[in-house]
Amino acid sequence: MDIIESSKRLAAYTAVDNHVKPEHKVIGIGSGSTVPYVVERIVQQGAEANKGRVFIPTGFQSKELIVSSGLGLGDVDQYPTIDVTLDGADEVDSQLNCVKGGGACHLREKVLAEAARTFILVADYRKNVQYLGTNFLQGVPIEVVPFAYAKVLQNLHHVLGSPKATLRMAVKKAGPVVSDNGNFIIDAPFDREKMIDPFTIMAQIKMLTGVVEVGLFCRMAKAAYFGNEDGTVTVRWDDGKIDQVAAPV
Ligand SMILES: O=C[C@H](O)[C@H](O)[C@H](O)COP(=O)(O)O
Structure with a gap:
């Protein structure tokens, strides 16, 4: 696995371990290439943990991901309150504002972010910037x-x-x-x-x-997880706190 893929996986696994808890029954699943690692880690929590849980997709891709992983599927019109939504980002600034929609999914993504009690971003180190528009130049x-x-x-x-x-x-x-x-x-x-x-x-x-x-999500996230090249994860919180944590086992 190359360094970017392993950084995405690090971020996703750490975020799931910290934010997808047994009491969470309605879970929003975002779109993009990082989110499959979120679902992978959730599946690793086991059949018992996932029994009775409902997963809400942000589009065609995440719907397929939920179904093919054998998880329960729901929609936001049935579940307008979501315990936690985890999603990728194209870029995240130091205030936790982010650009999303590189995969054209940002309408449903923003609805699921807004519906969530907790909205968490997962990304590799390239997305961690001070100002939006630094590395993601397409607009x-x-x-x-x-x-x-x-x-x-x-x-x-x-x-x-x-x-x-x-x-x-x-x-x-x-x-x-x-x-x-x-x-x-x-x-x-x-x-x-x-x-x-x-x-x-x-x-x-x-x-x-x-x-x-x-596709600008302004101060919606509780935290953003960035997998780093050295195998650590940087966590930026909405109160400005920054943690540097070791990779999960
Ligand atoms: O429309 C797509 C979404 O906003 C994605 O979450 C975003 O593009 C990040 O995707 P990736 O994890 O592939 O970088």
């Missing part, structure tokens, strides 16, 4: 209703200061990426000045009619 993912995409792009280019905002195009399919909700995705890069204050730019984007959700 802020924005889900838009299809008929409004050109208008929203125009707003982003000329009003909100993202001249390079583009419609995300599919690979191995002609045309745009279509989200699990049937919408399009715009990626809008902003300069450092704007990304220093992600809440303001998030609110401005959200106000554009046609925008369904913005």
